[in-house]
Amino acid sequence: MYTLNQILLALFCLFFLNVSFTQNEKELEKNPIIVIDPGHGGKDPGAITAQGTKEKDIVLAIAFKMIVLNDTLFDNMLRLFLTRYTDTLIALSDRTVLSKTLKADIFISIHCNQAINTTAAGTEVFIYPKSEAQASASNYLGLTIQKGLADILGVKKRGLKYGNFQVLRDNNSNVSILLELGFLTQSDEAIYLSNQESQSAIALVILQSIMKFLGL
Ligand SMILES: [Zn+2]
Numbered sequence: 001m002y003t004l005n006q007i008l009l010a011l012f013c014l015f016f017l018n019v020s021f022t023q024n025e026k027e028l029e030k031n032p033i034i035v036i037d038p039g040h041g042g043k044d045p046g047a048i049t050a051q052g053t054k055e056k057d058i059v060l061a062i063a064f065k066m067i068v069l070n071d072t073l074f075d076n077m078l079r080l081f082l083t084r085y086t087d088t089l090i091a092l093s094d095r096t097v098l099s100k101t102l103k104a105d106i107f108i109s110i111h112c113n114q115a116i117n118t119t120a121a122g123t124e125v126f127i128y129p130k131s132e133a134q135a136s137a138s139n140y141l142g143l144t145i146q147k148g149l150a151d152i153l154g155v156k157k158r159g160l161k162y163g164n165f166q167v168l169r170d171n172n173s174n175v176s177i178l179l180e181l182g183f184l185t186q187s188d189e190a191i192y193l194s195n196q197e198s199q200s201a202i203a204l205v206i207l208q209s210i211m212k213f214l215g216l
Contacts, residue, residue, distance in 0.1 A: 032106065038082060039059050113184070125160045127139055
């Protein structure tokens with residue numbers, strides 16, 4: 001995986017490449033709507049590292065970093081909304097309400113993985129095909145994010161899978177994926193995912209991948 005200095009250099013370069021963007025309110029309204037669903041929350045911690053860091057906190061931190069980077073580096077080119085902004089548990093059935101109400105273009109549920117086999121490592125993307133167009137678009141976004149995390153940050157890829165998850169099944173966005181960002185049961189990934197700078201780098205790669213997918 002890449003060092004902090006390399007990640008910061010990438011962030012620095014991106015800032016200068018994109019610093020000239022300015023949009024007025026009307027232009028902002030046309031920007032694509034992305035709903036990010038940080039998994040778990042409240043009494044449901046999700047996976048937990050050996051050091052006690054919880055999945056629910058890692059995914060919320062990454063989601064918040066996406067909001068900050070979208071604002072500071074990309075002048076809010078995407079309209080980002082989170083299904084939760086605090087440490088609360090939202091029912092699975094309610095997680096898709098926001099994306100339905102907003103008619104979101106893209107829905108991404110973000111998670112960290114766990115396994116009994118503590119050597120299991122890497123990212124996984126899940127899609128639940130509802131139509132050929134939805135499956136192919138979700139597939140493409142998922143693979144773009146996974147490739148970005150592998151090429152830029154050096155995170156291993158475990159491929160794209162079909163997942164019968166309620167947040168995907170209930171969703172009617174044109175594009176919806178569930179992203180497993182790595183294993184909290186694998187020591188290197190646990191440290192990486194718990195680190196704030198790595199979380200910023202992951203957030204940035206997801207944002208860039210979404211923009212690449214959208215042709216922005
Ligand atoms: Zn999870």
